[in-house]
Amino acid sequence: MNFYFEAAKVLDKLDAKRGSIKGVIASINEKDRKRTAALVIETLKYKPVLNEVISAVRLLKEERKISSNNLALVLVHDLLLANGIQAGDGPVKQAILRHKTRLHGEFTKIKIKRGAKSFAELAQSDDARAASIPRYIRVNTSCWTTEEAVHTFKSRGFELSDPFASSKGFARDEHIPDLLAFNPQTQFSDDPLFKEGKIILQDKASCFPAYILSPPASDESAVIDATAAPGNKTSHLSALMENKGKLFAFERDKKRFSTLRMMLAKARCQNVQPQNADFLATSPADPQYASVTHILLDPSCSGSGIVNRLDHLLETVIPEAENEGDHERLNKLAAFQLTMIKHAMKFPAVDRIVYSTCSIHAVENEHVVRRALKSEEAANGRFKLAAPNDVLPTWRRRGLAEEMDDPADALSLVRCSPGEDATNGFFVSLFVRENAHASQSPKVESRKRGAEEHDNTARPVAKRRKKKKAAKTGSQ
Numbered sequence: 492m493n494f495y496f497e498a499a500k501v502l503d504k505l506d507a508k509r510g511s512i513k514g515v516i517a518s519i520n521e522k523d524r525k526r527t528a529a530l531v532i533e534t535l536k537y538k539p540v541l542n543e544v545i546s547a548v549r550l551l552k553e554e555r556k557i558s559s560n561n562l563a564l565v566l567v568h569d570l571l572l573a574n575g576i577q578a579g580d581g582p583v584k585q586a587i588l589r590h591k592t593r594l595h596g597e598f599t600k601i602k603i604k605r606g607a608k609s610f611a612e613l614a615q616s617d618d619a620r621a622a623s624i625p626r627y628i629r630v631n632t633s634c635w636t637t638e639e640a641v642h643t644f645k646s647r648g649f650e651l652s653d654p655f656a657s658s659k660g661f662a663r664d665e666h667i668p669d670l671l672a673f674n675p676q677t678q679f680s681d682d683p684l685f686k687e688g689k690i691i692l693q694d695k696a697s698c699f700p701a702y703i704l705s706p707p708a709s710d711e712s713a714v715i716d717a718t719a720a721p722g723n724k725t726s727h728l729s730a731l732m733e734n735k736g737k738l739f740a741f742e743r744d745k746k747r748f749s750t751l752r753m754m755l756a757k758a759r760c761q762n763v764q765p766q767n768a769d770f771l772a773t774s775p776a777d778p779q780y781a782s783v784t785h786i787l788l789d790p791s792c793s794g795s796g797i798v799n800r801l802d803h804l805l806e807t808v809i810p811e812a813e814n815e816g817d818h819e820r821l822n823k824l825a826a827f828q829l830t831m832i833k834h835a836m837k838f839p840a841v842d843r844i845v846y847s848t849c850s851i852h853a854v855e856n857e858h859v860v861r862r863a864l865k866s867e868e869a870a871n872g873r874f875k876l877a878a879p880n881d882v883l884p885t886w887r888r889r890g891l892a893e894e895m896d897d898p899a900d901a902l903s904l905v906r907c908s909p910g911e912d913a914t915n916g917f918f919v920s921l922f923v924r925e926n927a928h929a930s931q932s933p934k935v936e937s938r939k940r941g942a943e944e945h946d947n948t949a950r951p952v953a954k955r956r957k958k959k960k961a962a963k964t965g966s967q
């Protein structure tokens with residue numbers, strides 16, 4: 492049974508984002524590494540299906556001996572998809588076997604529902620969702636222009652056309668001006684442009700927060716990225732600020748802080764002051780932050796929206812928290828996220844605060860925003876949600892109206908649905924101070940207009956995907 496506990500521990504680490512799959516697997520005791528790794532990878536492949544089966548059977552509710560969802564996942568995996576549980580009789584094995592018939596029954600139901608003839612087809616239906624996300628790269632405009640990047644890619648044989656139609660197709664994104672979309676199979680991790688920091692591998696939705704915050708590009712600008720590592724949004728902010736002014740980037744975790752520093756050096760961010768510090772321990776009265784007008788908050792979250800390639804193996808897309816453990820974890824995250832927003836609202840000159848998550852759960856999204864709007868800090872600072880027109884107006888999928896006190900507020904919120912919007916799952920909100928003096932710089936405004944009026948050579952990716960999947964989409 493130890494083997495299963497070990498595999499469950501690996502899954503726990505991956506859930507907590509304590510390393511990449513490769514890294515976490517490398518840390519397993521060498522003797523058991525091969526066997527444990529195989530079980531972990533296979534379990535991850537089928538994780539969404541296994542989660543559905545486990546929650547349909549209410550396994551964790553009925554069997555207290557199964558101490559975590561990840562332990563249930565590895566055991567149910569072997570029961571349903573391998574040669575049974577490879578362990579001597581004991582209370583944990585017995586707890587699973589008590590539900591053997593129902594587990595098999597639910598599994599078969601899902602297979603039939605999805606029209607999958609084989610196990611491989613079942614796993615592929617989840618892979619398909621990841622495959623519908625283009626390979627996005629953000630041109631790092633601190634190094635060169637998007638026009639230069641487009642020219643370079645063309646000279647390498649890429650052509651401006653549907654990135655899904657051919658391996659050489661690529662398109663300019665319709666919402667984010669410096670973002671390019673390539674075929675999902677295109678690899679850039681060994682590309683010299685990536686190694687030199689001239690391109691950043693960043694999902695489209697993850698470009699929304701910095702773009703919506705739109706800090707001005709001026710020597711007087713003062714901005715905070717409160718939760719910065721690994722630094723994709725920090726380098727985006729820095730590029731939007733044209734490397735001018737000051738960008739304070741907080742990261743409390745020491746290891747992640749060193750990643751952040753590396754990333755900032757690689758992306759040639761000269762206006763960033765990285766701080767290995769807890770944002771919550773920072774005094775808003777500290778004179779060095781007296782002129783900060785823009786804050787980006789992208790705090791730790793459940794990550795339930797992530798469905799990207801290698802990461803898609805970590806996917807936890809379940810409609811809402813299924814068991815008590817999940818509820819407790821989400822509530823804790825939500826409490827922390829709310830504290831971060833309330834703290835940001837205390838900075839004296841702040842006029843714009845972006846709060847974002849890569850979660851699909853309303854608990855971490857609409858509910859947190861709703862509570863922030865009702866807080867004393869919002870009342871004292873006169874913070875409200877920005878008007879819908881100020882929050883990526885051309886993006887049609889908005890917040891969940893039924894989750895807000897005032898349903899109209901949902902129009903000010905941006906949501907991305909994994910598998911439907913050619914992005915990961917994501918959420919963005921923008922708080923603004925009433926009668927604020929600091930707004931977006933005219934340059935950022937014109938950049939925005941430029942993007943919204945941008946005449947794409949190729950039809951926009953999201954629309955193209957939408958057309959293909961017309962039957963499935965519809966709510967955007």
Ligand SMILES: C[S@@+](CC[C@H](N)C(=O)[O-])C[C@H]1O[C@@H](n2cnc3c(N)ncnc32)[C@H](O)[C@@H]1O
Nearest residue numbers: 718719720721722723724742743769770789791
């Ligand atoms: C979702 S990640 C941020 C990703 C980042 N914005 C990017 O796009 O690359 C959240 C980060 O915030 C850090 N963090 C969480 N709480 C923090 C706090 N109170 N102060 C500073 N950093 C914090 C975590 O260690 C983690 O690295």
